[in-house]
Every structure is written in C-alpha cells, then in structure tokens.
Amino acid sequence: MRKEKILIKLLHGLTKVLAEEADRNPEFARKIEDLLTTLSQVPERPKPKRRESRNVELPDIYSEWHARGEEEFRLWLRDRSLETLQGLIKHHDFDPSRRTSRWKEREKLSSFIADQLRGRLSRGSRFMRS
Numbered sequence: 001m002r003k004e005k006i007l008i009k010l011l012h013g014l015t016k017v018l019a020e021e022a023d024r025n026p027e028f029a030r031k032i033e034d035l036l037t038t039l040s041q042v043p044e045r046p047k048p049k050r051r052e053s054r055n056v057e058l059p060d061i062y063s064e065w066h067a068r069g070e071e072e073f074r075l076w077l078r079d080r081s082l083e084t085l086q087g088l089i090k091h092h093d094f095d096p097s098r099r100t101s102r103w104k105e106r107e108k109l110s111s112f113i114a115d116q117l118r119g120r121l122s123r124g125s126r127f128m129r130s
Contacts, residue, residue, distance in 0.1 A: 056087045065117060077110035085109040092116075 022029035059080075065073050077085070085106060089095050094116040103109055 056081070056083045058084065058087050058091055061088060061092070061113070061117060062121075065121070070114070070118065074110065074114045077114060078107055080106070080110065082106055082109070085113060088113055 018032060022032055061073075061077075064076060068076055080088075082104065086100075086109065089100055089109065089112070094113060095101075100109060100112055103112075
C-alpha cells in the first residue's frame with residue numbers, strides 16, 4: 001500500500017510538471033497531445049474464437065451398459081468416434097478437472113468413460129437392499 005501511495009504521488013507530480021511545461025511551450029504541448037492520441041488509437045487484440053461444438057448425437061450409455069454388460073460395452077464404446085467420446089465425457093461431467101481434454105486416443109477415452117460409469121453405477125447400488 002505504501003509503494004502505491006508513493007507511485008501515485010510521483011505520477012501526480014509528473015503530470016503537474018508536464019502541464020506547466022505544456023502551458024509555456026506550445027511545441028511541447030503538441031508533442032504530448034500527439035503522443036496521447038496515438039496511445040488511445042492502439043487497436044485492441046481480437047478475442048480468441050471459441051471452437052464451435054459439433055452437434056454429435058450422443059448415445060444413452062446407461063441403457064447400453066445394462067443391455068450389453070461391462071465387457072461388451074467397452075468393446076462397443078471403442079467403436080465410437082473421438083467427438084462422440086469427448087461429448088459423452090462433457091455431457092455426463094465425468095471429468096470436471098478437464099484432464100482428458102487433450103487425449104486423442106479412443107481406447108484411452110473409452111476406458112475412462114467405462115471406469116467412470118462403473119463407479120457411478122456401483123455408488124448407486126450401495127443404497128439398494130439385497
């Protein structure tokens with residue numbers, strides 16, 4: 001906080017000296033004016049474009065899991081496209097830390113989805129009575 005106050009004082013004094021000199025010297029005033037107008041005309045950097053999300057038809061993985069069983073489901077999941085697998089992870093919020101966002105291997109993504117789904121289904125079964 002103390003350094004900020006010193007800096008504010010310094011800048012205030014500097015502007016005061018510049019204003020006094022600009023009043024006495026019209027050439028100096030013109031140079032300062034030119035400098036300030038060029039600073040205000042600096043173009044803004046364009047904002048990065050967001051990648052358009054493709055509308056990929058996502059299958060119902062819960063019904064597929066129950067219809068096929070775990071091993072068959074893993075094999076079925078490997079045949080899905082990379083966009084579909086990434087869409088499933090995003091849709092079902094399997095990866096809140098987004099560590100899989102850079103993965104490009106379908107086998108690795110499908111294994112991740114199957115493991116996450118098995119974990120979710122096992123948590124739900126704990127509340128059922130046998």
